[in-house]
Amino acid sequence: MDYEVIGMTVLWTFLFGYVIVASIDFGAGFFNAYSLWTGQHQVLSNVIQRYLSPVWEVTNVFLIFFFVGMIGFFPSTAYYYGSALLIPLSISIILLAIRGSYYAFETYGSKGHRGYAFLYGATGLVLPASLSVVFTISEGGFIQLTERGPVLDYWTLFTSPLSWSIVVLAVAAVLYISAVFLTWYADRGGHSQATALFRRYALIWALPTIVTAMGIVYELRNHNPDHFASLLNLWWMFAISLLFFVASVWLIWQKKYYGTAFLLLVGQFAFAFYAYGISKYPYLLYPYLTVYDGATNEAMAIALIVAFVAGLCLLVPSLYLLLRFFVLDDQYVAGKK
């Protein structure tokens, strides 16, 4: 296999990891704020805090990992995306800063400060929107090459139905993924009220997620016909994804096997995410940059892959340990440790 393809697969996998863990994180922040507003804070906040406090930093690393890996494997992306995305990504940095500092300030500072909790919840919805801009832009048509380097055409971006459908999908998916995970998590700890509430959120957000996902495929037909055609070739992957979706919603509806439901959800997003990724091949930025002309030299690619394998040997057992302590330990989840 080409180094480029290995690099892309690695990065896409980490981006997928980030999508799942960050969705849980962003969504949890939103539900936390929402429960303050509706007066159900007592029920939810403990469950949310239990999960988030030890893992939020790890969530953050997934993003940096993807970002640094991208520049490592494909240095040209730094030029194209770096030049064009100064403002959207700077906004993301500021929003991430609000979230990151929340953990520090909330744990020891103004305990239960409502304003900060709302701000934190709001960032959970704005961040997926600001980060998903990258996906929109990669479809082409939003960046112009000028003497000053690649420049983002904001007007086209803000008036494009494609960019808005991607934003809506990002927000809906965040709330859906998060609700399903938290249903399972709360159920494990025996927090029955919280389980019921999260289950309701999961069912509410299931439909918008699947509808907007399909809407985007439709939008792409007008925006980027090449991409649309290659998406159709992978129809079977989307079909499996849909099957997983139906099965996981059905389980949640039946109030049983929440763990399996969450795994099915991960499978659902995995199939859709990889199908989307494969269909984009070979473009990193349509039509300027492909995987092949953006790739790093062979020596660096080999070094990166070696470092990656060695790094995984350290990370996988460590991540498992983290899960053992804070997710798979029923005593901890129940609040008895």
Place this chain on the structure above:
Amino acid sequence: MLLFEDPVFASRMLSLLTLSIHAIFATLGVGLPLMIIIAHWLGIKKNDEHYLLMARRWARGFVVLVAVGVVTGTAIALQLALLWPNFMEMAGHVIALPLFMEVFAFFFEAIFLGIYLYTWNRFDDQRKHLLLLIPVAIGATMSAFFITTVNGFMNAPTGFQIIGGQMTGVSPIEAMFNPATPTKAAHVISTAFMTSAFVLAALAAYRLLKGAQHVYYKKALHLMMVVGLIFAIATAVIGDFAGKYLAKHQPEKLAAAEWHFETMEGAPLVLFGILDDEQNVRFGLEIPYALSILAHNHPQAEVIGLNEFPQEWHPPLFIHYLFDLMVIIGVWLVLFSFVYWWGMRRKWTIVTSRWFRRLIVASGPLAMLAIQAGWWMTEFGRQPWILRGVMTVEEAATQSPYVGHLFFFFLALYLILVIGVVVVLRNINQRFPLEQDLAHEGGERPWITK
């Protein structure tokens, strides 16, 4: 205003701002885990609850600093590509490996830090809990090492050839272990340990000055002053090697820092002073032969002067003040902590006097100031290059006209963060007074978990 008109200048200022703020949190983030390990280990070894308590109380503050360190670190990681796209496109071919490994080290640290902080009550055997902290310290130190190799590469680019504007024949390992790496990484890591120790010593001294009587604070103060002394000496020794590295590989930086214009043998070292228009140093304190000794370990050795280099390659001459500031503080910290240590052995009363403790309180911020001065010196001393001899800062920066505006957004953000940290750290002390922590000994321990 220049900031709004010139994207290059604005990018430089924004990077300066982000990195200066990040340096505060990163330094403590690298140094504190080791201090916590030392305290935790001493507590187990001496079977002394006070040292275990130290580890716990420091860990609480550490979390807050780490959180903000992650935030500012994320900012600089993204800003590298946003503000310097041309640089990252070119250098990415050569330095991606250490950047990538740095993230792995950070990942490793993040995982075990989460576990360490939230499992105070889950081990009957404190030694098992201590084990969790070792990967945190290793991860923190390794990420400092890897990221410093990247900075070393910018100062001494090796491991590639440029043929027709393209980088070829890349050797990632050679680029990582460039000539600047050994002294730079060692200096960064030892100063991080030193600064963290003096900051913790300063906190304990502050408590004692405020009238605290408990032996806990005296133990903390003494431990950290001794650790501080050890790393201050290490820092000074490594700093000397760093000077010799500069003389050999980056003579223009050393020459600018020392206002040494004419190449000569037996070169003197100039402290302080003001420079007039004819490159004459006025009011300076001249130490004969010292620069030759610093550069080559020989009083008669020849030191290359700044005039050997074309004018447009000259670094700004104000780095002289930064160099002086860093070195003076470093020397002061060595002497001062040595006097403390010697005085304690000899049971001198002055080292426990109030004015001496005030000096200890000052030593924490002073060490941090030396860190900043050192980084500013090394970074401004590399002007006009972003990759010395390969790419100038001008060629590397983004052309976006909005950087000047973003500067103020980030300034506001960092102000809020810094104020928040100060407020929260003060709150921690009020919410968890020492007496309350001591009272919990042997009983239930709500240290970190809520």
